[in-house]
Amino acid sequence: MQHGGSVLAPDAELAVHYARELFGRRQESVRLWIVRRADVHDLADPDLLDPPLDRSFKKPGGYVMRDKLAAARERSGRPKSSAGERRAAPRSSPDGSQ
Amino acid sequence: MTTAAASDLVPATPNALALLLLAMADDEFVIGFSDSEWTGIAPLLEEDVAMSSIAQDELAHAQALFRLLADVVDDGRDADAIAYDRPADGYFHARLLDHARGDWAQTIARRFLYETADAVRLEALAGSSYLPLRDLVGKIRREERYHAMHITAWLERLASTAGEPRNRLLAALDRLALDAATVLAPLPDELSLLMAGVVDAPGSDLDARWRAAIAPVLARLKLPMPPPAADPPRARTDHSDAFRWLHGEFTSVRRLDPRAAW
Numbered sequence: 248m249q250h251g252g253s254v255l256a257p258d259a260e261l262a263v264h265y266a267r268e269l270f271g272r273r274q275e276s277v278r279l280w281i282v283r284r285a286d287v288h289d290l291a292d293p294d295l296l297d298p299p300l301d302r303s304f305k306k307p308g309g310y311v312m313r314d315k316l317a318a319a320r321e322r323s324g325r326p327k328s329s330a331g332e333r334r335a336a337p338r339s340s341p342d343g344s345q
Numbered sequence: 346m347t348t349a350a351a352s353d354l355v356p357a358t359p360n361a362l363a364l365l366l367l368a369m370a371d372d373e374f375v376i377g378f379s380d381s382e383w384t385g386i387a388p389l390l391e392e393d394v395a396m397s398s399i400a401q402d403e404l405a406h407a408q409a410l411f412r413l414l415a416d417v418v419d420d421g422r423d424a425d426a427i428a429y430d431r432p433a434d435g436y437f438h439a440r441l442l443d444h445a446r447g448d449w450a451q452t453i454a455r456r457f458l459y460e461t462a463d464a465v466r467l468e469a470l471a472g473s474s475y476l477p478l479r480d481l482v483g484k485i486r487r488e489e490r491y492h493a494m495h496i497t498a499w500l501e502r503l504a505s506t507a508g509e510p511r512n513r514l515l516a517a518l519d520r521l522a523l524d525a526a527t528v529l530a531p532l533p534d535e536l537s538l539l540m541a542g543v544v545d546a547p548g549s550d551l552d553a554r555w556r557a558a559i560a561p562v563l564a565r566l567k568l569p570m571p572p573p574a575a576d577p578p579r580a581r582t583d584h585s586d587a588f589r590w591l592h593g594e595f596t597s598v599r600r601l602d603p604r605a606a607w
Binding site: 272 | 398494
């Protein structure tokens with residue numbers, strides 16, 4: 248989701264039409280949300296969005312789940328789901344190591 | 346081959362089919378060019394983009410219809426040659442589209458009358474026995490649904506805003522009244538189109554369907570219903586000076602070098 252831009256229109260119905268023409272006529276959108284400017288609440292405070300202290304522990308990157316999941320699957324005797332296989336396949340080397 | 350599909354129908358149909366395709370293509374072509382005259386000068390920037398985009402959609406529909414027509418007539422002319430290389434008198438669009446774009450109210454009134462009639466025509470072709478047209482109509486209708494929403498929104502706003510907007514709209518509907526019903530006027534040889542299952546009803550039925558579709562909208566907005574077409578056999582002939590001017594405009598680039606590759 249991203250901000251497409253703004254339109255000037257006399258009311259919501261025409262705003263939808265204009266948004267479609269300005270931001271959807273070249274197949275660049277699959278869905279458009281149109282809201283009145285007055286209904287957009289802005290949050291841009293860097294102290295709230297980009298805290299000065301270390302918050303890396305709130306990011307998921309440090310948690311490696313792959314080995315735990317593989318062990319759990321082994322215990323349950325159930326193979327990987329097909330979706331999981333599709334995701335994992337490109338990262339597997341020929342001998343099966345990760 | 347689309348030509349073979351056409352000639353598989355009853356014998357009189359290829360000529361009647363060509364006239365149907367020509368009428369539809371010229372209608373879309375002329376309103377597309379006429380409405381594109383608003384590019385740069387529409388009432389507000391967003392509407393400028395919207396009206397220009399809709400006008401382009403109509404030209405794309407015309408191009409697709411001209412291609413079908415080129416297959417049916419099969420006389421060596423391609424879609425561009427059919428579209429651009431005729432004298433003004435050789436065009437077969439409805440007289441409704443002979444009116445100049447006029448002021449914004451006239452453009453809205455004309456487009457409302459045209460879009461609603463065209464929707465009825467497309468619906469009558471949705472199950473056509475001529476498969477290339479049926480396929481194309483399915484695609485065109487998906488775009489025209491949005492055009493109808495857009496133009497109805499504008500009609501409602503002009504009609505329900507007292508003073509200049511409503512007065513100009515009423516004056517425009519009055520100027521267009523006698524030609525309002527020309528889009529669905531019976532085509533020459535329409536009986537053979539009916540017999541072959543190309544269309545599902547004669548022009549008189551389509552006119553009744555159109556009136557049934559627009560009556561509730563016009564009644565709600567307290568706008569007058571259009572009268573019957575003044576002279577149905579001349580619904581697509583004897584074009585106006587306004588169209589002759591437009592024809593000069595839209596053929597001007599082509600005439601510079603008709604054989605140029607684009």
